[in-house]
Amino acid sequence: MRDGGWWRFVTFEESSQQRPILDRLLLRRVFRYARPYLGAILIVLITITVSSLLGLAPPLIYRELIDEVLPNRNLHLLNSLALALFAIPLASGALGVLQRHYSAKAGEGIIYDLRNEMFSHLGRMSMRFFTNTRSGEIVSRFNNDVVGAQNAITGTIPEILTNVVTLVSTLIVMISIEWRLALLSVAVLPLFLLPARRVGLILRKIRRQALDYNAAMSSQIAETLSVNGALLMKTFNRLPQEELRFRQLSGNVRDIGVRRAEVAQLFFMGLGLVGAVGSALVYWAGGWMVLNDALTVGTIVAFTAYLARLYGPISALTNVQVEFVTALVSFERVFEYLDLPLEIQERADAVRLNHVEGRIRFEDVWFHYQEPLIDEALSDAQESGGAAIGDGEGLVERPAMHRAALQGVSFEIEPGSLTALVGPSGAGKTTIISLLLRLYDPTQGRITLDGYDLRNLTLDSIARHFGVVSQETYLFHDTIRANLLYAKPDATQAELEAACRAANIRELIASLPDGYDTVVGERGHRLSGGEKQRLAIARVILKDPRILVLDEATSHLDSQSEALIQEALQPLLRGRTSVVIAHRLSTILAADKIVVIDKGRVVEQGTHHQLLANGGLYSALYETQFRSQLAEPT
Structure with missing residues (x-):
């Protein structure tokens, strides 16, 4: 039994081994926090859509430059296209600032509500919770987990929306330009999706382990570097042992970070190779069509420019799926605390005493001090040969809990x-x-x-x-x-x-x-x-x-x-x-x-x-x- 986990009959390690899927109930609960910020979210959607549509214009401008301006020496059209090439990024930048403002406003507001709700809920927990939970673990939930949830709201979700709009609009334009090349471009799509599921499973498990390791490290910092902890450590000359323990904990954090970076980089490398295969196929087929006068040079230039707008969002969406699934771990850990039952509750018809005699x-x-079910679990553990249950930390002997x-x-x-x-x-x-x-x-x-x-x-x-x-x-x-x-x-x-x-x-x-x-x-x-x-x-x-x-x-x-x-x-x-x-x-x-x-x-x-x-x-x-x-x- 982990410290602070006596109320749970499924440990965090067990839950991390469960099949990590996008839980609809979890998503529904997350989006429930977004309701007060629907206005800001709507503005974000509009700016994302307009920005994505503006991004479709440059390849078409390149086509006009190659097929119309240069062969016909059209100076007036050249000036207009040059102004457009300047105005488009200017407008996109302004929309990006607006989008970021309202995205942050909604995301920070959601996390503000979530953090306040968790503080209020934990403040109403009985002393049983605080005597069974390390203070560092609680701090870790407020810092690491809430920040992880915040990144999902302010970064991952807007990125998903941006890439979806960009992908759909780009695909529509590509089909209108040359439907055969468009179909060839999306033929490699399964190669993007196949590794995503497996990598999502691995990264989700790594994410949960990383949060657990960070919580353990935060707990030691809070305990040993507080006034009383430092005094105890110094008077018993335990600094070398505490340094060794901290090195082990921080080493776990380091190793899991390296592991996560390795898996992510291998995933990105695979996505890059898939994109290269798709680009090579389109260049080959497009070049063949140009040689046979089936396409103009400007069209193939515009089409290949759209490839970046097609494969970029596909790669990002594949990665975002992984990131979003792993980010949900942060919400799960926050909700684990929010879902803890309040042992000390005020009844709806509770009496308010303005004056008391004191009888x-x-x-x-x-x-x-412990629930009967926990006593039974301890009894089962001892019958199987164990003196106590636990994971090595905070072991509690049965006799002290049974009486x-x-x-x-x-x-x-x-x-x-x-x-x-x-x-x-x-x-x-x-x-x-x-x-x-x-x-x-x-x-x-x-x-x-x-x-x-x-x-x-x-x-x-x-x-x-x-x-x-x-x-x-x-x-x-x-x-x-x-x-x-x-x-x-x-x-x-x-x-x-x-x-x-x-x-x-x-x-x-x-x-x-x-x-x-x-x-x-x-x-x-x-x-x-x-x-x-x-x-x-x-x-x-x-x-x-x-x-x-x-x-x-x-x-x-x-x-x-x-x-x-x-x-x-x-x-x-x-x-x-x-x-x-x-x-x-x-x-x-x-x-x-x-x-x-x-x-x-x-x-x-x-x-x-x-x-x-x-x-x-x-x-x-x-x-x-x-x-x-x-x-x-x-």
């Missing part, structure tokens, strides 16, 4: 209360938070907010009333101001300063040379861990949510930063329904309810003193993890 209930909630992350979880959170989630690592605390934020939906059971099932609420209602401070703070590579305004775009400067003052970070920002306009760097790397977390707290304060979700892990921070964060959290927690993955004894002692999680189940609920008296898992955690904090200085 939360988990009712017999079960959750699996339910949550099993029958039930508890209630009162409005305005503080609930602490406690349990060993991997118990399911983060999964509970993810379900509460509706990043995933339960496999069974339901979660309610003020009596409403979360699945019956608008996504905006959930996002508006929940505020999150995660253990790993994410900041955009932008200014402090921009990162704060992400929570409230219309916030005033006074509101920004008040939020930062409450989060104990205003003085730090004021000490920076650019203040709120200081760029924090990739993922906020120019700030310390404590500074990033306080900035995240300020961002949530600015949002002012009714319900706060917090992973308060501060063990990686120094005592001063931890103290500042603890102080910043006090006004944030006050008066709100708060759900905290608790790591500090002070938070646990202040909690109205402690929910103890172990192996995906709620094993205990109650206050600190009640749970200590029970002598269960909480009592053991208290002795091993929390009791030592009593000796720490305040």
Whole structure:
């Protein structure tokens, strides 16, 4: 199973081996995006037709020069023909500019719509998609695949139309001049078509492999040359190994590019030879007819000039067929993402809550991180002797996927209360938070907010009333101001300063040379861990949510930063329904309810003193993890 491919039961490699034909449904879907641009497309068709008709004139002018002007010394006609030879390319050039403008307008517009639709669709995917897909793979779809689709729209399709009009109009004129030579000219047509099908199959497969190789290379670049990736690579001294891996991936890209160039060049060589055969036949037959006074010299000159306009479009159309079929691979890969089902969907009759009290209930909630069908596939793979399924990357062991992350979880959170989630690592605390934020939906059971099932609420209602401070703070590579305004775009400067003052970070920002306009760097790397977390707290304060979700892990921070964060959290927690993955004894002692999680189940609920008296898992955690904090200085 490839990274990001868990939802597919036919892999990309399998689909590339299927018979590559022009799928009518795919073409219909592509052209559906062209409907808003029919006016521009119509102008393109008109300019292509007029330009092709103008291109028919020069050979006729050559015939007149040879058969009329030179024998009769007709100076007036010579001047007229010379002006025509200048006016025709001028008019064709102007039409070409007009055609290119409207062709680009339609093509760029179609790709604009396609790219925006894909961004919106992926933005609505559940977290399951993002945890199973490499970021480089997503970037590759937006760059390589969308650009490939763009080339098909702005380059390949106009080229097809141009060559079709040129071919048809040229053939009509050639037949009117000398039908026998015209038939001889098209007699070699099957020789153009025979290799096209085979080459199309080969190039389509090469194209898909090239896109896959580019996606793999982009993924490594995105992972290893990000701030965190570079830090990990340097601290573990893995640069030589990463260089070797990158050479292998870039070598694949190089080799497939060479292979594609070789196949294409052999194809072009074959087309050239076929054209040479047709030209030789026409020259031989035409020369024989001139020698027998069946044709004039001007006619044969004009006819041979039309041969280039005949064989050129035939060769181009044969090649365009290959290019168009391979270009459809880009559309297929874009549509693969657009066709991914939305796991988290907003119902048509979803309720919008403008105000919430903050009462939360988990009712017999079960959750699996993987679909049952995937579990069955894993089971089949293991029964056949494999420990996991995969293609060498991102292998996932069956036991981690088979066990339910949550099993029958039930508890209630009162409005305005503080609930602490406690349990060993991997118990399911983060999964509970993810379900509460509706990043995933339960496999069974339901979660309610003020009596409403979360699945019956608008996504905006959930996002508006929940505020999150995660253990790993994410900041955009932008200014402090921009990162704060992400929570409230219309916030005033006074509101920004008040939020930062409450989060104990205003003085730090004021000490920076650019203040709120200081760029924090990739993922906020120019700030310390404590500074990033306080900035995240300020961002949530600015949002002012009714319900706060917090992973308060501060063990990686120094005592001063931890103290500042603890102080910043006090006004944030006050008066709100708060759900905290608790790591500090002070938070646990202040909690109205402690929910103890172990192996995906709620094993205990109650206050600190009640749970200590029970002598269960909480009592053991208290002795091993929390009791030592009593000796720490305040």
